[in-house]
Amino acid sequence: MDVLTGLEQRAWHALADEPAAARSYYEKVLDDRIVLLLIDQQPIQERETALAALCGARWKACSLGGLSAARLSLFVGAVNYRVTATKDGAPYSARVSSVYVRRDDGWKLTFHQHVSW
Template sequence: MDALTDLEQRAWRSLAGEPAAAWSFYEDVLHDRVVVLLIGRKPIQQREAALVALCEAQWKGCSLSGLNATRLSLVVGAVDYQVAATKDGVPYSARVSSVYVRQDDGWKLTFHQHVSS
């Protein structure tokens, strides 16, 4: 399950970089069927809308703690953790959960949720 915690860490590094880096990362890892639940937003179930929502904010100082990955089946894994960061210049803290599905070309993010902490 190290692969999944590594994906989450790479995701946040890409979000803290240039917008093109985040877009490139999520374009590669985001599943065609996706549910994204972000604080203060309606549920997102379309891939393109999820790409925009995940990549539009400016993130800085991202710190992840308590990373925990669990294999739910041979092809499904989940990761949960706490994130502290600055989002668009405002302090941000959330509990994050992600679910990945293993496909021939690697793990694909199919569910992602932020809950206020």
């Protein structure tokens, strides 16, 4: 499941870059069917809204801890970890879970959740 942990690490690297880099990354990896649960936001199920929510903030100093992944079936895998970062200039920490589904063109993010810790 190294491929899935690698996707999460690349996601945070893109988020800490410029918004255009984050959008480019997520346009490739985000599935057409998405559930996005972010702190202090309503659940998001539309792809364009998810792209805007994921790529709209300015992230810096992102650090991932306790990164682990598990294959749930032949075509589904999950990743879980803690993130500490600076979001729009303020300290941020969350427990993150992501679920990926294997499509013909690679692993796609279909579920992503941040929980305060």
